[in-house]
Amino acid sequence: MLVPLAGALAALVTVALGACTMATAPEQPLIVVTTNILGDVITHIVGEEAEVVTLMRPGADPHSFEISASQAARIQSADLLVSNGLGLEEGLQQHLDSAAAAGVAVFAAGEAVDTIDYAAEDSTGGGVDPHFWTDPTQMITVVHAAGDAIAAAVDGVDGQQIRRNANAYASELEQLDAQMASAFSVIDMSERNLVTNHHVFGYLAERFDFTIIGAVIPGGSTLAAPSASDLRELVRAIERAGVSTIFADSSQPDRLMQVLAEEASLRVTVVPLFTESLTEAGGDADSYIAMMRANTIRITTGLGPTGPGNDK
């Protein structure tokens, strides 16, 4: 029975050689993306046309995450580097700067956005707010701009396919925007008040008529700490507005939110939202659209007619 065995081995060798041949096929263009929200969005636009590598891990903080030496090297070999920009990726800025200086093509999503400043009521100093993705219509603008940038900058992709993908995904985001507006419509205007861990929902507030009452962490970043007087001022603002539900970032420790919720004079419920990082696959926010839908449900439940502040 040696002969059939030899034949079988020969067949295996042939298969293995075939696999080798496929593995050495020309490499796909490489697009490196900083945040995992944009990683998901860019993957929808790119489809099968290029490899997309996302630097930020699920559940990480986009303000502070850092990368390994091998990831930094990957940036340098990218055909296109996609970042959020507007100062969001504070932990990555030196790598973004050195990639641009080395001639890597860069698309900063924030440059396509109709930006707003932080609500100037507290200590953010009124700088430009980088959290544009909380408004789906801003993301739609970014999707079209990113499609154009990929088609123009990345050799070897089918530009028409990229633009078809971008249009199809933008249509999904238009539906998302309409679904959010419809869901939020059950919340009375007097209840559309947002208190969050840090200032992440300025664009959502602008789009869907919410008022930003305040945030526990001062400034636009997560990399600051509130003073006792900051917290006292926020407690007063919450009391004045009659807020009953406040929102934490699921990717941040909610210790400060709990401290706030335990203030003797406040009766508030803390609800976690997915604010600026996707979850692992299978989680409630494993895509940009899933994240926005999950937050919409939680905000509507927290502030709407069935929310904790509206028990009759």
Ligand SMILES: [Zn+2]
């Ligand atoms: Zn943030």
